[in-house]
Amino acid sequence: KNQVEQSPQSLIILEGKNCTLQCNYTVSPFSNLRWYKQDTGRGPVSLTIMTFSENTKSNGRYTATLDADTKQSSLHITASQLSDSASYICVVSADSNYQLIWGAGTKLIIKP
Amino acid sequence: NAGVTQTPKFQVLKTGQSMTLQCAQDMNHEYMSWYRQDPGMGLRLIHYSVGAGITDQGEVPNGYNVSRSTTEDFPLRLLSAAPSQTSVYFCASSTLLAKNIQYFGAGTRLSVL
Numbered sequence: 001k002n003q004v005e006q007s008p009q010s011l012i013i014l015e016g017k018n019c020t021l022q023c024n025y026t027v028s029p030f031s032n033l034r035w036y037k038q039d040t041g042r043g044p045v046s047l048t049i050m051t052f053s054e055n056t057k058s059n060g061r062y063t064a065t066l067d068a069d070t071k072q073s074s075l076h077i078t079a080s081q082l083s084d085s086a087s088y089i090c091v092v093s094a095d096s097n098y099q100l101i102w103g104a105g106t107k108l109i110i111k112p
Numbered sequence: 113n114a115g116v117t118q119t120p121k122f123q124v125l126k127t128g129q130s131m132t133l134q135c136a137q138d139m140n141h142e143y144m145s146w147y148r149q150d151p152g153m154g155l156r157l158i159h160y161s162v163g164a165g166i167t168d169q170g171e172v173p174n175g176y177n178v179s180r181s182t183t184e185d186f187p188l189r190l191l192s193a194a195p196s197q198t199s200v201y202f203c204a205s206s207t208l209l210a211k212n213i214q215y216f217g218a219g220t221r222l223s224v225l
Contacts, residue, residue, distance in 0.1 A: 042216075043216025044202075044214075045216070089155075091212065093212040102155040
């Protein structure tokens with residue numbers, strides 16, 4: 001069964017600190033993996049996409065990694081800011097029928 | 113830049129009532145979809161459409177109907193609301209070639225008493 005699991009469920013860190021969010025998937029055949037950011041009371045917004053051949057991709061203070069062999073991805077946030085407080089959702093696209101498998105998300109809270 | 117617009121933002125229904133959640137997009141996207149988001153779970157696909165006049169069921173379609181008479185609009189109808197349909201509903205759109213790049217509305221928070 002195609003599944004996406006994210007950890008931790010929630011995370012609280014102090015402003016300025018770094019953090020790493022994890023995403024493990026069992027999706028086959030794999031097409032790509034995308035990270036979304038969802039602010040409270042809003043819809044998800046795409047942060048970055050990882051394809052099979054990409055290992056690392058950065059978008060400002062966000063760096064996503066992908067290990068297609070172990071089927072793991074991580075999202076690293078550097079020098080966190082209060083505005084980073086949100087849920088971060090990992091979504092994997094299955095190549096066969098463009099099915100999207102959504103993770104439950106990690107709720108990140110940044111404290112001053 | 114309106115993007116994807118959902119109305120209403122909040123709604124309270126009594127069990128058995130019906131209602132329609134509205135969704136409109138101004139990006140000329142072929143693909144539109146409805147999701148529900150419940151605590152501790154990933155987004156679950158209710159219905160989707162690949163173009164005007166074409167709709168199909170997603171993962172959790174029971175109790176919901178959709179139609180797609182125009183490219184812009186994709187309303188979701190609750191036929192007879194049940195407490196299990198209490199959730200946050202999101203409409204999303206994308207091009208057909210890039211369905212994993214979805215643009216979401218702000219959501220409708222629905223409570224069924």
